[in-house]
Amino acid sequence: MNLFNWKRIVIKVGSALIAPNGKGCSSHYLLGIAQFIVRCRELGVQVVLVSSGSVAAGAHLFSQKEPTLAIKKAMAAAGQTDMMATWDKLFDFPTAQILLTHADLRNRDRYISVRQTIFSLLDNGMLPVINENDTVTTDTLKVGDNDNLSAMVAAAADADALIICSDVDGLYDKNPHTNDNAQLLSWVSKIDEKIYAMAGGATSQVGTGGMKTKIEAAEKATSHGINTFIVNGFTELSFNMLLEGKNPGTHFQPYEEPMQEHLHWMTHTSKAQGEVIVENDFNTALDAASEELTAQEIVKVEGDFAVGDTILVRKDDGTKLAKAKSNYSSCLLSFLADQQDKDFTQKMQNKTGPVISDKNIAVLEAS
Incomplete structure (x- = not known):
């Protein structure tokens, strides 16, 4: 039973889950996520996967301890194939790769083309796996983090829910890594300055996003009417609870009156x-x-x-x-x-x- 009554979801998985030990891709944490995706599809829920990890997956193939930007782009090129192969072997249905830059999303014609491609893949039973095209991005063309990219994708895909995997259970009133008395916020009705003040910097050594980018993503998604969750991606309990219709982390409530699609694109995607x-x-x-x-x-x-x-x-x-x-x-x-x-x-x-x-x-x- 689909207790959340979703028809389409986007799930964002970060580099720390893809390549946790610095030795390329690992399926250790991905098995639970893959099982969740399989179960969603069995329940009739379409899934789009936004997956970071190409740079982290390819880093072990290079000897440079302090890689230049050009080397990082090469890492992304080498790691992207490993990342896609890792995801592909976890499913018995086809996956499809989509690599994007912000230029693909901020141009209206290309944005609509991306939408049509996602819909076509979903309608034909495939799992779109989306990542920023780190090999070709520049400062003027990049989104910069896959949290915000996942929100833009969720809007483009007309998703009902966005699930952002983190290394903590959700949004806390203070950093749980340094404060034992930090309290988890189970739901957020409105994203304002107080909510942003609770977000610290990145805690992962291999990721580019922290809690702040996740809040930014939640703001983009909820204004489109998308239920947004920040959950702990390192434990299967998070995904089991979601399948049971329970909130395992922080649930950001969507706008009661979502922005119209073209106005949302203008506000949150177009640069x-x-x-x-x-x-x-x-x-x-x-x-x-x-x-x-x-x-x-x-x-x-x-x-x-x-x-x-x-x-x-x-x-x-x-x-x-x-x-x-x-x-x-x-x-x-x-x-x-x-x-x-x-x-x-x-x-x-x-x-x-x-x-x-x-x-x-x-x-x-x-x-």
């Missing part, structure tokens, strides 16, 4: 390529009336962006107002914003249309 800064006393509501944002109201333009890129609209004091698709390049918008002749600017904008599109804008809470 702003530049900023449009308006006066601090700018009071126009940036929604369907976004045509009211004119070049005359722009103080300055930062960054280098093209028509169609996502931009951040903020006040001069730093208050973030919205993320939106730009109908102007940064070059043209800067030119218009610098013009002293208001009539000329208005005539130009009448020809080219609004600065941002009313159908491609996500209004942000003041921050």
Whole structure:
């Protein structure tokens, strides 16, 4: 019986579970996770697996004690095949590899293509195994950690639940590794500054994410209406409890009114390529009336962006107002914003249309 009544879940497994001893992949901790995935599928629940571990899996093949970025990319290339082979041998159904960069997700057309690929694999009974493409990522193209990647994937896959495996039982009010009196939060109804304050740094020696990135992922997922769990991935009890419909760790409650899909993508997945800064006393509501944002109201333009890129609209004091698709390049918008002749600017904008599109804008809470 599927007690949680899920139809589709995403489970994120970190490097410490994949390659715990620094000698390549190990199935020691993965067997319990694999059994959970098998049981979910038997219950009619579709599963997407986001798996870190390529760098950790390939590290033992290289002699460098302090590897350069190029060597780490080579480790990822060598370790990815070992990681996929390790997962593949644990199942009697086919797995499928998807390697992503943030560029694949922040571009709307490529994002939709990723969605379609995931749906096609699931519909044909396969297990998508997704990882960041560490071999080709750069600072401008990478997500950086698979916690946030798993949330983006969960949103793209229209998942009901996101299960993030950790090395602790969930979110504590303080670091349980250094505080014996730390208390586990069994559920979180709202993610705010207090929740983020409870998150410390990374505890794993081989992972790139800590509790903070898991909270970031939970915030992304819950705003899409996705139940999110942080559980201890090192014990089978966590997965047995989930199958029993029980919460083994911290359950982050989803929004009662989830964000629309394209607005969620704009807010949490698309990356702003530049900023449009308006006066601090700018009071126009940036929604369907976004045509009211004119070049005359722009103080300055930062960054280098093209028509169609996502931009951040903020006040001069730093208050973030919205993320939106730009109908102007940064070059043209800067030119218009610098013009002293208001009539000329208005005539130009009448020809080219609004600065941002009313159908491609996500209004942000003041921050």
